[in-house]
Amino acid sequence: MRAMPDDRDPAAGAPASSLDGAPATPRPSSDRPAGPRPFVRATGQLAVDRAIAELRRGGLVAIRAGRDLDRLAVAAGSEMATRELMGQMSAIAGSEPRLVLTRNRAAVLGSGTDAPAVSVALSTALDVDAVLDLSDPTRQAAVPAGLTALPERADTAAAAAVTLVKLARLLPSALVATVHGISASTMTAWARERALLVVEAGEIERYAETSAHRLIRAASARVPLADAELCELTAFRPMDGGTEHVAIRIGEPDADVGPVLIRIHSACLTGDLLGSLRCDCGDQLRGAIREIEQAGGGILLYLAQEGRDIGLINKLRAYTLQDLGADTVDANTTLGFDDDERVYFPAAEMLRQLGVGRVRLMTNNPSKMEQLAACGVEVVERVPHIFASNSHNERYLATKASRSGHLF
Template sequence: MTDPRPLPTAPAAPALTAPLTAVDRASAEVRRGGLVVVTGDDGETACLVLAAEAVTPTALQAVRLLAGVEPAVAVTARRARLLDLAAEQTEVAVIASDHPLTAETLRALAEPGAGVVEHGLTAEPRALATPAGAAVQLMKVARLLPAAVIAPVPAVGEAEAAAWAAGHDLPRVAAADVVAYEETAARTLALVGDARVPLEGAENARILAFRPADGGTEHLAILIGEPDPGQPVLARLHSECFTGDLLGSLRCDCGDQLRGAIEAIGKAGAGVLLYLAQEGRGIGLVNKLRAYTLQDEGYDTVDANRQLGFDDDERIYAPAAEMLRRLGFGSVRLMTNNPLKVEQLARHGITVTERVPHVFPSNPHNLRYLQAKATRSGHLF
């Protein structure tokens, strides 16, 4: 196989790298149960943020002492509606109480089945670009439940908020940078590895690894044969699935789709499979396992995600479009049963000339899952 088309390897501009690094640091901090400060776009608002799933009585008391007020919890509007606490069509809801909330109650607001939510709660709508909205989005970036304990910081203006955060040795991140994180990260993808890897069903294959500027998880491109960049390339976008791809789980069809795509592209002679770091439709492995537990209780795959506070599908396709462009491909014949992938690639500037069906037999363990994808998510089988 000849080398793929030249790929830019220059580092991303500091204007992009700095915001990504700030979000990455804040994400790491909330994952380990720490506190961060999120500032608003207008520089006039800021809040102290703690992951709701990590809240303990000790951590809650730390928030109270630092902020000097009783904290609230920000959740997705979808989650708030499931709790009968918000009827408005908004993006985020901030739930507060007329009396101090316990750590147990805060976790119950975030976790389905974590206990009975007490009375006396009220919910106020918030936009995604506000500190409260960005706090919820930060939890998604961190692959945690999309709920955050929040409290306004005793500061006004961006400079004061920055000084307050620095004085308490807390990471600070701008709400706008959190909201734009996924799209910004996609724009900074750089080729960091490229090797020939013969595969079963496609011996003439290379694996290319693309890493965002903040050092986040790599997306992979499996280039099979020598696709002609002047023609629509046979392509598959495959979101990673630890349980299906590696363990052979029968709860989904991911493993069959992965191996089947490699074999089909190999038989066709040329094409590309993009292996995207978006486990569980973008909610992460731990949240996917939580969704599985809810499915065992009777929810289908769509409603299980909604119970956790997520959208039906949290994946984004900017990384896929960027990788295709870096490889020299502007149009594809897309192997998928999901019309959303066709729409999203088009939105990101990649022409889909044909949707190639990619269907495999069901089994007793994934039949309900596949039926839900067809009837609830519009997949075509």
């Protein structure tokens, strides 16, 4: 795939219409009546919440971008691509959809760039198989011929669309069709006529941080654990409707006396619940509970950040790539993600609500210390947290040390 400079001069496209010339509306799903939905104007983080849900169900959203919010595009998750969906996008936007990838995924396909995202066009219109093959490396398909890569600036709707599909825990690539010949003042009316949710690119980019401040401390209960009988669980509900984060308070930690011993643990269904030997997550979870208990008390934050926050489905895809020879870092970047997508704003907000500002952090990951400190938590000390490897996770742990800087 060869890279081209971003010197496009898009011409105005045809007005959005359906194949028979009538105004186009998104295809109704099977769980709602036929016909356009009532238009609801959502703004700010609420709009991003709804856009995430829409993409996860295979729908379309409109993204406003540019310094003056004068650019508009229709977007969908690429892994949801069907012939019908792509035809719908073309009819609504008046232009052919293009595939937008992260720079990590583009680099795997042979197009190095410093731009945050890359648009891919074929010599002919993208078809569904090409979209899926380029988006999903687990399909092990040959790269289609005639690809052209066009870098996308950070302030474009295309770059925002990639960020949005990441938030939706889909593969980090999007279908984007630019809407031409429309003014900023008429965008809302245009979207209303087509029953499309409009979301602003800036709100998407700020979402990870601002959504953390909307965590609700919803409920607490005493839950004796096998390794820590004096234990209380507090659930924090995200206002986006996502999975709850949980604080596990062990013993009687007192933040007024000194820094609290804490562990930040990302949820791992395979390791924590099923006892997977591919990682050390289960050992780290149960070991942390024992160590905090033995130390006299502390807090374990159990965050809903499966697979370094790429989601369970994408983690299983990464495992497939590891079985084909990739290490844990290359598997994530081949999919198009960064090697670690986690952010620690939720952890910092949970600690704030629990009245904890100074901590002794149980971790082998120096980056976790730096990121938590950047979120306003004073990390007084790193407490090592090391467990023996097995024949299934030796390479995984060695990669974390050699490529991600973990200290063992």
